[in-house]
Amino acid sequence: MKAKFFIALSFFSCFIYSQKKEGDHIVRKKILITKTATSPKIDGILDDAEWQNVPVATNFIERTPNNGKPQEDSIKTEVRILYDDTGVYFGAQMYDPTPKKIAKELTERDAINNDDFFGVALNGYNDKQQSLEFVVTAAGVQFDAKLTTDGEDDTWNSIWYSAAKINDKGWAVEMKIPYSELRFPKSSIQEWGMNMFRRIQRIKASYDWNFVDNQKNSYTLFDGVLQGMENINPPTRLSFTPYISTYINSFDGKTTSSFNGGMDVKYGINDAFTFDMTLIPDFGQANFDNSILNLSPFEQQFSEQRTFFTEGTELFSKGGMFYSRRVGGEPSRYPTVSENEEVVEYPAKVKLFNAFKISGRTKKGLGIGFFNGVTQKMEATILNHETGEIRKEVVEPWTNYNVLVFDQRFNGNSSVSLVNTNVMRDGNFRDANSTGLLWDLTNKKNIYKTYGSLKGSWVRDGETKFGTRAEAGIDKIAGKNRFSLNGNATTKDWDINDLGFSTKTNFANYNAWYGYRILQPTEKFNNIYLNFNVNYFHRIEPFLYSNLIFNNNNSFTDKSFRTYGGGIESTPFGQNDIYEPRTFGRHLKIPAYFDTWIWFESDSRKKLQYNFTIDYYAFNETGRNQVLTEFGIRYRFSDKFNVSWNFNPDFSNNETGFAGKNDTDIFIGRRQRNTYENALTSKYTFNEKMSLALTFRHYFSDVTYKQFYTLNQDGSLTDTNNFNKNLNGTYNAWNVDLRFSWWFAPGSQLTLLYRNATSNYLETSRLNVKNNYDVLFNEPMVNNFSLKLTYFLDYNRIKSWTKKKGT
Template sequence: MNIHAWNTHDAPKIDGILDDEVWSDPLNMTNLTASLNGHYLNNDEADKYIYEGYFTQNWPNNNQPSRQKTRLQVAYDDYAIYVSAQLYDTAPDSVRTNLGGRDSGSGAADSFIVSFDTYNKQQDCFEFEVTAAGVQSDRMRGMSGWDGNWNEVWQSAVQKNEEGWAVEMAIPYRALRMPNAKEMVWGVNFGRVIKRSNETAFWNNVDAEKQGYVNQFGSLRGLYDIKPPLRLTLSPYISNVAVSKQGSDKIANTFSGGADLKLGLGQSFTLDVSLVPDFSQVQADNEVLNLSAYEVQYGEFRDFFRQGTSIFNKWGQFYSRRIGQSHVAPSDDHLQDNEEFIFKPNDAPLINSIKLTGRTEKGLGVGILNSITNVSYAIIEDTLTNETRTVEADPLTNFNIISVDQNLPNNSSIGVINTNVRRGQGHKSSNVSSGHFNLYDRNNMFRFRGFGALSQEFNTEVGNNGEDERLTTLGHRFDLGHGKVSGNWHYWVSTNVESDTYNPNDLGYNSSNNAIQVRANTSWNQYKGKGIYQRYWVRVGYNEDHLYAPKAFMYRNLWGDADMLFNNFWSVRLNAAITPQMSYDYFGPREEGYRFAQYPSHDTGVTLNSDGSKRYSISMRASIWQRQHFNQLDDYYRYGQTYRVNDKWDLNHQIAWSQNRNEKGYVTTEKDESDNVEAVIYGDRNVKTLENNFWTQYTFNNKMFLKLRLRHYWRQVAYDEFFDLAKSGELLTSDFSDVNEDGEKEHDANYNTFNMEVSYSWEFLPGSFVTAMWRNELGSNSYNSHYNFTENVNEMWKEAQVNTLSVRLMYFLDYQQVKRGIKNM
């Protein structure tokens, strides 16, 4: 489908009332005698510029007409592109107008979406969404991924009317990237969400049976002589952070200022610079007591590392939390007699960060990110004299990542990534280089995917001659996959090989290496409703893992899952898996040459979700896992609920409970004076975990909200018996005891974290914010695994609470907007 944009010299007033001349008579048909920029209009027809009709559903009734009609128009001038839509509704009073925070998507409200593929490459797009309550969201999406953290400043307004509701949008060219050409043809699509019927429909049909999204767009024509503007914005800020700890009369107060700068380089690239970064208002991590051999991966809440980073987030090569994380925290080797650490830093101060991202007219995408963290120190105290000294924990460190990819025909792409971490003399540095490709056939029916990487670690050690020697450790990984990805029937097969020395973790995330993995699955996807259901899918799969070095079998399992959406918009998902033979865990023991024998097991689970468009909705999950040989039984239950009090206020609660009975897990390693392993100790333990989350938001209007978030995490670990792990994997009788002189079981745990956050945000001008956050944190960790809930809460509440109050003012300055304002004075 095609729609034409109309050049206007009188920009519409963005108020949601479609009475501007450009919308009522875009062609000025009664006086059409001339031409515009050499484009002759005498024979133009109004229906080229005005669309009125029924979109096509993508959800729930794929390829069926929308239940409601929509009218569209597009206009432009030398500053912005303008979109108007009348969203007809046969029941105007039923239009959902629930409020939410910026970038919350449609949420519980009706919404309108416009997407621009400005280079018309059918792979990536800029997407803008407005709800019937006027809440804005923006994102970049397509073959490069989904970047919902990408933010731009643009205008929109909505109005309810007798025929439904109307929306107007003004999207400045500053918010887009585009070629510099006399005539441009953009890919475009418009979407509409009707919440009471859970409908998502598009102007140009997006068929759920076909692979891809942007490749199913229509065309926007009639764009002439648009000059890409100078894209320059500055967001200076000032902030004040006050921190106090219960029991202390001191308040640590920090006043700071800085700025975020965005500069367009040519028509394709944007340079982001964060000068004196401020991360005082990021959400607290959902910390856990980790009993596994694998690192916990936490989410990223710092805006600079969330926005515009989709080009880096591929194949685990970039884990932004590495930047600012303490990498070289000092060991006990630094301690002398009668000394102990009284402070070890958890992070390294960030000095600055820069980021260059963009994509050219020919589909070449480039991303460069560089960050520098400062030296950090640990503090050591002599327990006899109380004298203190400092030792370096982290040196000055430079983090750098470069990602380049090229769009190819048929949604295909090829690219390379390089990550590099450089630390001071005597510390480890690293480099990881990788390449990847993603190929589709002409009909986007089949996909062939590949990835390969080489990791290098550079360490300095003292050689036999007493001089420093630089040692290099090489590792590699490759992954190949192929499958059918469109139609009702899908399949996928892949293999992944990681050497025992492959390590991208200085700037990436890889939970474990030293593995050869085979994966295969096939599924049937039914997109058309019949009887009691709207759609469903059923899938079965097979996994098998081997150790890379030395070559050894680890495990294989069979699994299946299925999901069905019913006509009342409730859904149910079932899953089951079986590991039919002896498996071997080479990572849990934490020591080379050891493995843990895992007897056959099986598990099953069910998830039930109610209609999320209703005022009250629920989500429930129950699962069970069993290994009969050890009489192991794990069960897990989760219950979530949402209640929308009114359009401005919603309440959300989720509680999860799990219990692992007779779990066999790693406890510790006993070593002799020469640091040789004497015994790897495993234990029979019972693990109970309770996680309680509550959050609520009151939205005053589409520019201001107040949010409360509470989280309590409680885990108890109680050991009944200990074993020596044989190298063959069997558990042997052990005389190990963890009872100390006070009669406490030192490996039992009663662990708690509690966080309360209250945040306020007011967008007083487009892109300019006043924000405030108060955070209360406390936690406890003891050996009292026998405590009940009341005893546990009493113990936790005796710990000192840490309170943080942060207030921040940020002002948005746009060069083009300032220039336009001066011109119109």
């Protein structure tokens, strides 16, 4: 049955892909760039002689909310473009009749809040598939990103120059983008894809130089054309970012200190490919993880906080097979100890020795990415209480991780990808490999797309285990009415957790989705999104119905730019949970539920912004329900200072979950769980290069078990007196970060960080607030001070310094 489904789906995919529609021709504006012998001063003042007598790009067109409406003369945008032997220059004047009302909130680099902004998207290969974005806010803050048909990757960072100034006409921007930061083919005559865009925050309107049709789902399809650049000789793309850092740590009455040094290297192999390497990396200032009390059958997934692993990773994220936290994560083994032995020291993390990545895309659309990382051998210390002997045991050997990706784009918005990940550990430790073939095919009119994947995983740990995962789907991605039909299947031995992240296995899922959206504002709403979903799940081996879910989501934005919505969800036949028993072939019956939620977010342009979500599950079982809530407030005291607070209390009453097992029985507990999470963020931004941020989080969750059962073969429960363990517990996590950042030069940063953290787990529950805090603050706390200095060195600048000294 499963095989027939995928064959039918693939056949229908090919049929949809072959259909054609007339019309929909995309008009591309063109502008001729002017070469200059001298460069304008980048100060945000457009009075340089170089800007005179230069063709003007104007007549911007509204993208949102009134798609296709010409920009009014009172708020028109005029852009002039120059180039020389070192880079491309943009001078933009954004007209505004009320300059005092221009939104210009100061933020850290790569953050845009309550801001007007101007940006450029440049595609050196002119293939409508890959652009580099350079954005400047009215406060002068830079934002950059890679833009592909898959979306925007804002982890990419570049070295470029800009300035913004409010003037009597509105505000102006000057930008210089060096060729070393761009990608384009070697050719005597260049023709680039380009679009330029502007945001006016107080009316929440977005405009583009080349019209962008919001019926389609890809911005890159709507590039205009930049012409006229000739005989560009790109400089050597080579840079070094050395760092030094120092740490002072205090914990449980002991103080330690350390001093570190290392370097990142970036080299442009050719016009398309870049080599990045980190030597002796230091990730000590990465943000803390939001840990929780995890009672599920699966590990908690954390977001990547380390800069090297977040920048320029769009190729490596293909297919969801690379989870970078595995590199330098927890050791893969725990020591084997005898009755008289105890593990007295166990490394929490594996040390990363070095890592590099090579990535880029050719002018024919072939993207290639290769990542390699090496981690050091880690040992645990074991004490024999009887003899006093101390021994070491390897818990993670020297290990090599690599990822290889080929991604071929074609026909404007389609791609086929091959992804391979591999982990090789020294000695008799576990090795792993996985491979995936992915396809994403969109028709020429960008209305329908078909997609799918075939993946395999191999794990060798004494014996070899092979698993597979497959997916296929059809989507209508344009117009008011959209739909999706898709299915996927995962075998029981699918396992990519050595370098990827996978949880649920041995299941198949079939999904149908319909969405409706308005594409132009109505009398009362700027936009409306309505979605309807149905999901069917079953276990593959042995076959077992698992779940049927009906879902409806609705979202509205009114004329006052308040966004709100809600929805409903139901599982009319209940669920057979095949994972909670933690035993292959067993399942736990979960009663049917009806879930409803509402949410609201106020106008973000105002100084006070607030939001809330209330989500209520009513189960078809007496006394069983769940309430999930989120409350948030943000107040902007000025363009420099803002504070936000989020409070998320969750309550789960009479839920059932795994408690333990022995040789014959699986035990399930009925429990009450209460969770409270508080998070406070405060930022003071001195200017576009210097900021101070305070981040606080306290997470508290307690669980109280009321009754225990034996799990029957049919998934039902029987009362038991054979299980009497105390599983009641309370988990606290407390984190405070106070961070000062100063971008004192392009690509160069000084960061001073104070960190205070503690956590505990108590084998009791139902503590009142005072007692809980008293116990928590009696725990040893980590107090950490760190200072890190990074400095960007460009090879071409170093060469020019050398030449000057020589003369």
